[in-house]
Amino acid sequence: MGSLYFREWGKRNHLPSLVLLHGFLEDSRMWEHLVPHLSSQRHIVAVDLPAHGKSPLFQEVHTMEFMAACVLETLDELGLERVAMLGHSMGGYVVLAFAEAYPDRLDQFALFYSTPEDDDPPRPKTG
Numbered sequence: 001m002g003s004l005y006f007r008e009w010g011k012r013n014h015l016p017s018l019v020l021l022h023g024f025l026e027d028s029r030m031w032e033h034l035v036p037h038l039s040s041q042r043h044i045v046a047v048d049l050p051a052h053g054k055s056p057l058f059q060e061v062h063t064m065e066f067m068a069a070c071v072l073e074t075l076d077e078l079g080l081e082r083v084a085m086l087g088h089s090m091g092g093y094v095v096l097a098f099a100e101a102y103p104d105r106l107d108q109f110a111l112f113y114s115t116p117e118d119d120d121p122p123r124p125k126t127g
Helices: 064-078 090-101
Strands: 006-009 017-021 044-047 083-088 106-112
Touching (some): 017 064, 017 090, 064 090, 083 090, 090 106
Parallel strands (some): 083 106
């Protein structure tokens, strides 16, 4: 994999750390307006997903599963066992991939402008 750029606020306590995952063509800066409201109560980690912000491009295609594995590696670097996650748009799809692959590492999650449904509904058959 490879290391992702991340920023932290707040102190670790009895609450799970909250990991913030941005949407496509955004980066961790999109959360700056929320951080002051959240970091007084819990530890916050905002990640730049692969090929966004200050995180590098690792390969030609970054699947949601690959990005979830990169997030897991970042959590391991930080020594975070179990976290809560908030994902915006594409970040929400990364959260869902993370939840499927590593359910024991996820305490709770929320999707912001994401859905567990397919983006492209099936097209009617013609002919």
